Amino acid sequence: MSRPIVAETVSALRAQIRDWRREGLGIAMVPTMGALHDGHISLVRMALEKAERCVVSIFVNPAQFAPTEDLDKYPRQLARDLERLAEAGAHLVFTPGVAEMYPAGFATRISVGGPSSGLEPDFRPSFFDGVATVVAKLFLQAAPDYAIFGEKDYQQLCVVRQLCRDLDLPVAIVGAPTVRDADGLAMSS
Numbered sequence: 787m788s789r790p791i792v793a794e795t796v797s798a799l800r801a802q803i804r805d806w807r808r809e810g811l812g813i814a815m816v817p818t819m820g821a822l823h824d825g826h827i828s829l830v831r832m833a834l835e836k837a838e839r840c841v842v843s844i845f846v847n848p849a850q851f852a853p854t855e856d857l858d859k860y861p862r863q864l865a866r867d868l869e870r871l872a873e874a875g876a877h878l879v880f881t882p883g884v885a886e887m888y889p890a891g892f893a894t895r896i897s898v899g900g901p902s903s904g905l906e907p908d909f910r911p912s913f914f915d916g917v918a919t920v921v922a923k924l925f926l927q928a929a930p931d932y933a934i935f936g937e938k939d940y941q942q943l944c945v946v947r948q949l950c951r952d953l954d955l956p957v958a959i960v961g962a963p964t965v966r967d968a969d970g971l972a973m974s975s
């Protein structure tokens with residue numbers, strides 16, 4: 787079992803990806819907020835089927851939390867996540883801090899129409915703007931060939947597909963089946 791490379795900055799991420807591209811290797815990305823469970827690991831396995839290198843991002847994205855939601859209470863367990871990703875065979879884990887993703891003066895938000903209306907935004911109005919903004923950034927930072935998203939968050943999957951279509955982001959979005967606990971409940975962080 788080899789440990790994945792950990793990149794905390796966009797420049798370290800890009801340097802490694804540049805090396806892999808020089809070797810002609812394909813990249814598949816799994817964006818996550820950490821606290822990984824078997825559902826995430828199934829996304830990593832799918833990424834490894836799609837490309838020679840699997841990049842997992844772990845970033846608890848403040849932009850998708852409402853002021854009433856407790857961002858600080860979101861589970862963070864990086865050491866355990868890294869163990870699980872080493873076992874699963876991920877090659878690189880991108881763990882930027884908030885200042886790396888949203889430096890002082892950051893002022894852009896991406897708002898996707900279409901699949902973003904109704905359902906989730908009825909309860910969390912700016913949720914999908916936050917998701918679209920961070921996913922667009924991750925795709926521009928890592929420039930993966932593929933990105934894997936769970937069908938569990940089906941509306942999010944549709945929003946990400948729309949985002950890539952509308953902004954001509956050259957990333958193939960792959961939906962992966964939901965992994966469930968023994969009682970049938972979808973696994974979730």
Ligand code: PAF
Pocket residue numbers: 817818819845847850917920921939942
């Ligand atoms: O599904 C998630 O964990 C998050 O919404 C995502 C896609 C990683 C963006 O922060």
